[in-house]
Amino acid sequence: MTRQMTGAEMVVQALIDQGVDTVFGYPGGAVLPIYDAIFQQNHIKHVLVRHEQGAVHAAEGYARSTGKPGVCLVTSGPGATNAVTGLTDALLDSIPIIVLTGQVPTFMIGSDAFQEADTVGITRPCTKHNWLVKETNALASVLHEAFHVATSGRPGPVLVDIPKDVQFASGNYNAPQPSTSHYQPTVKGDITSITELVEAMEKAERPLFYTGGGVINSGPAASQLLRELVAATNFPITSTLMGLGAYPASGDNWLGMLGMHGLYEANMAMHGCDLMINIGARFDDRITGVISEFSPNSTKAHIDIDPSSINKVIRVDIPIVGDVGHVLEDLMKVWKSRGRKTNSAAVANWWSQIKEWQAIECLKFTQQGKVIKPQYALSRLEALTKNHDRYITTEVGQHQMWAAQYLGFEDPNRWMTSGGLGTMGYGFPASIGVQMGHPESLVINVAGEASWLMNMQELGTAMQYNLPVKQFILNNERLGMVRQWQELLHGERYSSSWSESLPDFVKLAEAFGAKGILCSDPDDLDEAIMEMLNHDGPVLFDCLVEKHENCFPMIPSGKAHNEMLLGDADTQGAIDAKGSVLV
Amino acid sequence: MSDLNLKKGTSAKSAYNLRPNFSDIVERHTLAVMVENEPGVLARVIGLFAGRGYNIESLTVAEVDHEGKLSRITIVTTGTPQVIEQIKAQLGRIVTVHDVHDLTVEGPSVERELAMFKVAGDGDKRVEALRLADIFRANVVDSTLKNFVFEITGAPEKIDAFADLMRPLGLVEVARTGVAALSRGI
Numbered sequence: 001m002t003r004q005m006t007g008a009e010m011v012v013q014a015l016i017d018q019g020v021d022t023v024f025g026y027p028g029g030a031v032l033p034i035y036d037a038i039f040q041q042n043h044i045k046h047v048l049v050r051h052e053q054g055a056v057h058a059a060e061g062y063a064r065s066t067g068k069p070g071v072c073l074v075t076s077g078p079g080a081t082n083a084v085t086g087l088t089d090a091l092l093d094s095i096p097i098i099v100l101t102g103q104v105p106t107f108m109i110g111s112d113a114f115q116e117a118d119t120v121g122i123t124r125p126c127t128k129h130n131w132l133v134k135e136t137n138a139l140a141s142v143l144h145e146a147f148h149v150a151t152s153g154r155p156g157p158v159l160v161d162i163p164k165d166v167q168f169a170s171g172n173y174n175a176p177q178p179s180t181s182h183y184q185p186t187v188k189g190d191i192t193s194i195t196e197l198v199e200a201m202e203k204a205e206r207p208l209f210y211t212g213g214g215v216i217n218s219g220p221a222a223s224q225l226l227r228e229l230v231a232a233t234n235f236p237i238t239s240t241l242m243g244l245g246a247y248p249a250s251g252d253n254w255l256g257m258l259g260m261h262g263l264y265e266a267n268m269a270m271h272g273c274d275l276m277i278n279i280g281a282r283f284d285d286r287i288t289g290v291i292s293e294f295s296p297n298s299t300k301a302h303i304d305i306d307p308s309s310i311n312k313v314i315r316v317d318i319p320i321v322g323d324v325g326h327v328l329e330d331l332m333k334v335w336k337s338r339g340r341k342t343n344s345a346a347v348a349n350w351w352s353q354i355k356e357w358q359a360i361e362c363l364k365f366t367q368q369g370k371v372i373k374p375q376y377a378l379s380r381l382e383a384l385t386k387n388h389d390r391y392i393t394t395e396v397g398q399h400q401m402w403a404a405q406y407l408g409f410e411d412p413n414r415w416m417t418s419g420g421l422g423t424m425g426y427g428f429p430a431s432i433g434v435q436m437g438h439p440e441s442l443v444i445n446v447a448g449e450a451s452w453l454m455n456m457q458e459l460g461t462a463m464q465y466n467l468p469v470k471q472f473i474l475n476n477e478r479l480g481m482v483r484q485w486q487e488l489l490h491g492e493r494y495s496s497s498w499s500e501s502l503p504d505f506v507k508l509a510e511a512f513g514a515k516g517i518l519c520s521d522p523d524d525l526d527e528a529i530m531e532m533l534n535h536d537g538p539v540l541f542d543c544l545v546e547k548h549e550n551c552f553p554m555i556p557s558g559k560a561h562n563e564m565l566l567g568d569a570d571t572q573g574a575i576d577a578k579g580s581v582l583v
Numbered sequence: 584m585s586d587l588n589l590k591k592g593t594s595a596k597s598a599y600n601l602r603p604n605f606s607d608i609v610e611r612h613t614l615a616v617m618v619e620n621e622p623g624v625l626a627r628v629i630g631l632f633a634g635r636g637y638n639i640e641s642l643t644v645a646e647v648d649h650e651g652k653l654s655r656i657t658i659v660t661t662g663t664p665q666v667i668e669q670i671k672a673q674l675g676r677i678v679t680v681h682d683v684h685d686l687t688v689e690g691p692s693v694e695r696e697l698a699m700f701k702v703a704g705d706g707d708k709r710v711e712a713l714r715l716a717d718i719f720r721a722n723v724v725d726s727t728l729k730n731f732v733f734e735i736t737g738a739p740e741k742i743d744a745f746a747d748l749m750r751p752l753g754l755v756e757v758a759r760t761g762v763a764a765l766s767r768g769i
């Protein structure tokens with residue numbers, strides 16, 4: 001059914017028809033007609049952030065935690081350029097978001113008009129796709145297609161740039177139809193390759209599942225299938241940072257996260273396996289270490305919806321292009337129909353080897369004295385919140401890695417972190433987006449003080465919308481991760497990695513009308529955490545921690561999985577000149 | 584901890600079995616990319632090559648299906664087999680790209696390029712230029728008392744060869760279209 005309405009009304013109608021309930025945004029001249037249309041309806045809630053970067057990260061947090069696409073609305077020029085970091089973040093982490101930007105009127109494009117920027121030009125490399133809509137009659141179909149592209153195949157950010165005259169003009173609106181566009185990614189995997197993988201699984205002596213963000217992207221059903229598959233085969237499983245929660249941390253076959261700061265047993269298993277089954281992970285350089293020595297003796301299978309992820313970094317033997325959920329379903333069918341075989345005797349041996357590695361207890365630490373160790377702070381946070389209906393976001397740095405190591409994730413979509421781009425300033429706005437999607441749940445942002453300051457203005461947003469997000473800041477008064485690299489790589493010359501003049505976080509909280517808690521004594525920690533949990537409103541928790549703690553295990557740049565550093569004693573001369581040019 | 588006694592893993596069949604081991608030898612491939620003729624599509628393709636550090640030796644683009652709004656981009660690129668695979672996969676990711684054909688591996692194909700040469704000179708050189716143009720089946724599309732403009736069509740190597748011959752004879756300016764290519768047969 002076609003209806004007449006203005007472009008601005010179409011935007012609102014398309015969002016409603018696409019099932020959107022929340023929009024994160026910030027107004028300005030070039031989007032005023034859309035804000036006017038938003039004002040005159042009650043279906044969609046608009047959250048006024050304090051910076052457009054915050055809007056995009058909030059939309060990412062909303063998207064990752066709900067499984068629905070996140071939506072942002074920002075103005076032309078500076079509004080659009082402020083969104084660029086968030087778009088790039090969402091592109092690298094495959095998060096479906098739709099960013100709507102205002103643009104100067106079509107007849108002024110190219111004239112260096114006030115607040116004009118070449119938004120589609122600037123954002124072309126940091127979106128999955130983008131559009132400049134020059135006619136109101138084309139607007140509805142572009143908006144619907146934008147949702148289709150953002151959410152199908154490998155998800156990602158899209159942007160629709162809408163000139164102001166297009167918002168004012170009237171045109172025809174059509175409700176969404178199943179997309180007829182050319183863009184229809186393959187979701188079913190090739191059954192011959194799947195069978196080949198099953199054959200390899202039947203024979204494997206040292207198999208390993210290496211899972212990633214693609215399992216989360218595929219949806220809860222994929223996680224469910226993964227759990228069944230792991231239980232049925234008894235193969236060990238590790239995951240990337242992005243895939244945490246797809247398989248439960250309390251599960252019997254869980255080896256913990258792998259990679260640069262992953263667990264010893266997980267990395268050793270990657271190095272020693274004879275069959276690696278990559279499910280929705282992309283052989284990121286935080287995982288592979290030095291490529292020439294990456295898992296040298298394994299047959300590698302790779303399930304990924306994006307053909308460009310396959311053979312990009314690591315050459316694989318059994319490539320399967322398809323959606324994790326669809327492929328795992330077929331894989332289970334084939335495996336069952338062939339008699340549910342595994343080489344269980346060999347796999348049992350493999351497990352005894354893994355148990356030896358686990359016995360190293362690479363995450364062990366001792367809390368002594370009067371200074372809180374960050375690992376202790378997170379262990380207590382875990383103990384006191386794990387039974388809550390809990391969502392965790394993080395900023396970027398050491399605290400992020402410790403959160404991945406010391407918190408346990410039992411379900412998908414409960415863990416929101418900036419993995420690919422590593423964007424400091426992601427976690428706080430992301431926690432706001434998560435809380436909007438889950439008003440009744442406990443939402444905690446595990447932060448470093450430096451990262452947190454990058455988007456601290458969003459405390460205003462949290463207050464305005466009554467979002468009781470908990471900001472758990474591990475305050476080491478250092479750019480800790482940078483400091484660690486300087487210690488290990490640059491002769492302990494701590495160039496600009498020390499934050500002088502940090503604010504009094506309690507007063508800062510109070511200045512916004514929020515609650516601030518300071519904790520510096522390990523003996524007070526539990527009580528302070530309980531106080532944070534019991535407060536109904538945003539809390540800034542300033543947890544003063546050990547200033548020079550390093551994050552281990554660590555695979556130094558340029559090294560292989562079996563050359564991990566487990567603690568400070570291992571670090572002398574650990575990184576050579578070749579490694580130090582890597583990031 | 585115990586030493587693992589690892590056997591070399593078996594590498595089973597794969598979809599990329601055509602090349603069981605990607606070599607490090609740089610190859611030249613001609614790609615035909617069918618794209619939706621929307622504003623910005625060329626920028627997407629070129630931006631991909633620039634952003635990811637791939638080579639472009641030649642690139643041509645024109646609409647080939649007005650009704651279906653399809654353009655054909657012909658790209659000549661170089662890279663190791665792994666890089667070429669990646670280029671194709673990355674092109675395939677662009678939402679408005681419909682098809683990517685690697686004419687170099689999809690069977691025999693023909694490549695043609697059109698070029699124009701301005702050659703100035705007099706006396707023997709002028710006569711010689713005309714004679715060579717005839718041998719290369721280049722047409723004279725403009726002439727003054729001082730110069731000729733030749734038009735030549737052919738495979739890029741033929742055009743290179745013609746350019747080499749014209750240089751000592753007073754070559755002033757060259758314009759080349761870049762390669763257009765089609766697979767042979769149907």
Ligand SMILES: Cc1cc2nc3c(=O)[nH]c(=O)nc-3n(C[C@H](O)[C@H](O)[C@H](O)COP(=O)(O)OP(=O)(O)OC[C@H]3O[C@@H](n4cnc5c(N)ncnc54)[C@H](O)[C@@H]3O)c2cc1C
Nearest residue numbers: 212213214217240241242259260261282305324419420422
């Ligand atoms: C300071 C810092 C340290 C880090 N250290 C580590 C570390 O120690 N260990 C670690 O693991 N990471 C670490 N990371 C994160 C790392 O940079 C990468 O972001 C992460 O490893 C990538 O995860 P992934 O491979 O699961 O891929 P993702 O980025 O999640 O990509 C998902 C893959 O799955 C595919 N996919 C998407 N949807 C589907 C679907 N429906 N079906 C099939 N496939 C699909 C995609 O095409 C893609 O290839 C660190 C990051 C930072 C900032």
Ligand SMILES: Cc1ncc(C[n+]2csc(CCOP(=O)(O)OP(=O)(O)O)c2C)c(N)n1
Nearest residue numbers: 397398399422424448449450451479480481
């Ligand atoms: C926007 C941005 N700028 C710079 C960096 C580089 N960087 C990575 S971690 C880090 C330090 C983070 O410090 P903090 O937030 O206090 O966390 P800590 O490592 O101390 O836990 C920096 C500067 C980054 N990841 N993002």
